[in-house]
Amino acid sequence: MKAHDGMYIGGEWRPAAGRERIEVVNPADEKIIGGVPAGTAEDVDEAVRAARAAFPGWAATPPAERGALIGALRDVLIARKREIAETITAELGCPLGFSEMIHAGAPIGVASSFAELAASYAFEERIGNSTVLLEPVGVVGAITPWNYPLHQIVAKVAPALAAGCTLVLKPAEETPLTAQLFAEAVHEAGIPAGVFNLVTGTGPVAGQALAAHEGVDLVSFTGSTAVGKQIGATAGAAVKRVALELGGKSANVILPGADLAKAVEVGVGHVMNNSGQSCNALTRMLVHRDQHEEAVSLAAAAVAAYPSGDPLDAATRIGPVINAKQRDRVRGYIVKGVEEGARLVAGGPDAPHERGYFIAPTVFADVTPEMTIAQEEIFGPVLSILPYEDEDDALRIANGTVYGLGGAVWAADQETAVAFARRMDTGQVDINGGRFNLLAPFGGYKQSGVGRELGPHGLAEYLQTKSLQF
Ligand code: NAD
Numbered sequence: 001m002k003a004h005d006g007m008y009i010g011g012e013w014r015p016a017a018g019r020e021r022i023e024v025v026n027p028a029d030e031k032i033i034g035g036v037p038a039g040t041a042e043d044v045d046e047a048v049r050a051a052r053a054a055f056p057g058w059a060a061t062p063p064a065e066r067g068a069l070i071g072a073l074r075d076v077l078i079a080r081k082r083e084i085a086e087t088i089t090a091e092l093g094c095p096l097g098f099s100e101m102i103h104a105g106a107p108i109g110v111a112s113s114f115a116e117l118a119a120s121y122a123f124e125e126r127i128g129n130s131t132v133l134l135e136p137v138g139v140v141g142a143i144t145p146w147n148y149p150l151h152q153i154v155a156k157v158a159p160a161l162a163a164g165c166t167l168v169l170k171p172a173e174e175t176p177l178t179a180q181l182f183a184e185a186v187h188e189a190g191i192p193a194g195v196f197n198l199v200t201g202t203g204p205v206a207g208q209a210l211a212a213h214e215g216v217d218l219v220s221f222t223g224s225t226a227v228g229k230q231i232g233a234t235a236g237a238a239v240k241r242v243a244l245e246l247g248g249k250s251a252n253v254i255l256p257g258a259d260l261a262k263a264v265e266v267g268v269g270h271v272m273n274n275s276g277q278s279c280n281a282l283t284r285m286l287v288h289r290d291q292h293e294e295a296v297s298l299a300a301a302a303v304a305a306y307p308s309g310d311p312l313d314a315a316t317r318i319g320p321v322i323n324a325k326q327r328d329r330v331r332g333y334i335v336k337g338v339e340e341g342a343r344l345v346a347g348g349p350d351a352p353h354e355r356g357y358f359i360a361p362t363v364f365a366d367v368t369p370e371m372t373i374a375q376e377e378i379f380g381p382v383l384s385i386l387p388y389e390d391e392d393d394a395l396r397i398a399n400g401t402v403y404g405l406g407g408a409v410w411a412a413d414q415e416t417a418v419a420f421a422r423r424m425d426t427g428q429v430d431i432n433g434g435r436f437n438l439l440a441p442f443g444g445y446k447q448s449g450v451g452r453e454l455g456p457h458g459l460a461e462y463l464q465t466k467s468l469q470f
Helices: 041-060 063-079 081-092 096-120 149-163 176-189 203-212 225-237 260-276 289-303 324-339 391-398 414-422 455-460
Strands: 007-009 012-014 021-026 031-037 124-127 130-136 139-143 166-170 196-198 218-222 241-245 251-254 284-288 343-348 360-365 382-388 407-410 463-469
Touching: 007 041, 007 176, 021 081, 021 176, 031 176, 041 130, 041 139, 041 166, 041 196, 041 203, 063 081, 063 096, 063 149, 063 176, 081 096, 081 149, 081 176, 096 149, 096 260, 096 455, 139 149, 139 203, 149 166, 149 176, 149 218, 149 455, 166 203, 176 196, 203 218, 203 225, 218 225, 225 241, 251 260, 251 391, 260 284, 260 289, 260 382, 260 407, 284 289, 284 391, 289 343, 289 360, 289 382, 324 343, 324 382, 382 391, 391 414, 407 414
Parallel strands: 139 166, 139 218, 166 196, 218 241, 251 284, 251 407, 284 382, 360 382
Antiparallel strands: 007 012, 007 196, 021 031, 124 130, 130 463, 343 360
């Protein structure tokens, strides 16, 4: 895999300040596929200076021109779609078809939406005798995870650029090659030097330096709740804006009268796609106790249609998880599920292949709400099916975790499903299989985060307001 031996700062690839490196491993075969420099506080400082220097010019660029440049970036992402998909499959291990459609496809849609929004957004409004100006916050420190390596980057960079902010990105250490490809795309699109800067490195060194840097006005973080809490505390102490997109433990509530077969099939797919490494994965399936056994058989049959293996093989529907640590963590949860009395109906802790960090698609039945597997985010292909007594019981279970990111409700009719969804403590709910909407605000209630991404709500995160009275 192609890799740059430097940081993208001020519109060029510059040598890193230190000598430490990060090796990139293909999780499907455990082979090293490349390496990038591990940035230090010095690299971060240089990148923040470049972003700060570029800020006045970019903020003063007319929004329609900013939009046109985001459009040019989208066009590069389209032109290099195959290369992006191959890089993501090599770093993340997910099947190539999924990489092309979702990992490379969604960011094109997101970039497109912000190209349009930049041009059409009302950056000024009248309220009584005041004109309210919506101005860019300033320099953004963006810290992203590996699970949707390009989407998470574009979901921060595109709205920040649309708003008139400049950025420094610190991507996940597991997927830095995708981030370097993105920096190349930014360059190719002709976005002015210093507007976007990339520092690869580890979380505790480069990430921490970026979150704490006094030249950063807003920290936008996507990742684990544990690190999010730390970043929130650092930002709070400096009275700095912060946006946190964190973990989830989303409920897929199937009410009596719903199309059970469809609800189970879609629900299983939601968990197995990306090897269960989606923050909004519907990992808790709530089914009325009278339909529990039927749902269990349907789910066991549905996971059988997810063969794991080589991500480049077109027959493969599920790849490995990201690394050995994550594989061991997921296995630990499966063992704990069995120990705590859940009934294993598919998969289990045994490795399905000799090489690669694979986990067999796993389904647990008879899961009770207080079990560890029903409370903690597993981030692997593990589905828990929980029986409930009645609607109130289902609601109590659905709302009974510290998280509130995604969710789904299936019912005989839309009205019943919407009535239930209104009572859920969560940021997103899919009604009877409603599709993901790239313009709808995405983010969490409770410990799933602070702030929203995507669409006009996502753009607003990068703006601050000034009132002029006349
Ligand atoms: P992580 O929190 O370990 O890492 C995320 C990013 O933070 C990486 O770039 C990492 O280098 C950096 N980081 C780590 N420690 C840091 C520190 N002390 N200071 C600053 N930066 C630091 O999470 P992960 O394991 O890479 O990602 C998986 C988690 O992300 C899951 O919990 C998942 O639910 C969550 N996630 C949430 C969303 C969402 O939109 N809500 C989306 C994707 C992933």
